[in-house]
Amino acid sequence: MRILLVAGGWSTEREISLKGAASIAEALSARGHEVTLFDLSDGFEKLLELAAAHDAAFLNLHGQPGEDGLVQALLERAGCPYQGSGPAGSFLALNKAAGKALFVRAGIRTPDYEFLPVRPAAGWKTSLPFPLFVKSNTGGSSIDLFRVNDEAELNRALDTLFAGHQEVLIETLIPGQEVTCGVVGRPGEEKALAPVLIVPKREFFDFHDKYAADGAAEICPAPLAPELTARVQEAAIAAHRCLGLSGYSRTDFRLTDEGELFALEVNTLPGMTSASLVPKEAAAAGIDFGELLETLLSYAVRN
Structure with a gap:
């Protein structure tokens, strides 16, 4: 081909x-x-x-x-x-505020948030309790991702993001663990892969933890109870379908100590090296990297 x-x-x-x-x-x-x-x-x-x-x-x-x-x-x-999702689904997933609005409408739990398309007027204060995450509304790879603990740190993060002409999403920090789960398959035939538990070496899963050799531990399959694994997988499929995606995706979650699950965002073109998260999940199911790539292409060609 x-x-x-x-x-x-x-x-x-x-x-x-x-x-x-x-x-x-x-x-x-x-x-x-x-x-x-x-x-x-x-x-x-x-x-x-x-x-x-x-x-x-x-x-x-x-x-x-x-x-x-x-x-x-x-x-x-x-x-x-x-391979992968069409224009509409891709756009809705990339735009975090749009994706979260659809999650709320579909009954998929997601952290409380505020969307700031432009810099607020002087004197503005967030209605969300600290600590918070502040991020680009359409960015990825944890670039320009900030954890802030007070108004001063929030304002510095906003200064950085708005100086780069970015829309901003502010999100409540959900205490707990980070879990991610891939989904593969044609519409109506999606199957969730084994979730991955992410254990950051630093304060949170930032750019360094994602890509450095001494970064976060990525444990696949995640050491979760079977019923909790099933809930993560069901939630990943629900998020995938909520956004109208096809082929594959990967949804990131926060999992509290009480077992509550919150969807953060969905990636429609997740990382694709043999060491990336979705290929790791596929390998746990006995699917090697080349086979995974061909499978994704086969959905595109046959559709």
Whole structure:
């Protein structure tokens, strides 16, 4: 199969995207596919022409463009199948405030939050109790993620994010553990993979803990009671369907000591190296990295 591997781009997660693309290219080439790696920064206008000359595209983009649905919409115009969710689902998942609004409407528990599309007027104070997490509304990879304990720290975090022209999401900190769970399958046939328990080495699961060699421990399968594992998996499928996603996704949760589960956000293009979270979950089910990639592509081609 002639596969257009789309990566890079110009988001803050560009380098992470390219690193994952190298692993994808190696795995797909080893399985006999003809892979063309295309960095969106090397001429965005070339995408449509390249897409028309390939059997399918594999997207390994993080942030905007890519997770916002733009590239997916262009590929559809070019008649080029691609793995994963369509433009609408991609956009709703990337926009954390939109995703959380849909969670609330669907009865999926999520931490209380405030959405700030612009800097509030002087004198504004949050209605949420400290400590809080402050993050970019459309960012990822824990870049520009802040834990704040008081008004002064909150204002410094807002200054940083608004200086970068970012929309801001403020979220209540839920004490407990971080658990993530992948979902794979065509609409109506989704299956949840084994959840992963994330044990940060630092105060929280930040960029360093995600990507450094001495970062967080990622335990798969998560050492949870069977009934709790089942609840995490059911919640991951519910979040996936709530946003109208297809192919695969990964939902991040907070799990309290009392067993309460809160959905944080859903990633429609999760990391794709053999050491990434979804591939780890697939490996626990006996699915190797190359097989996982081909499975995701098969959904695109057959659809």
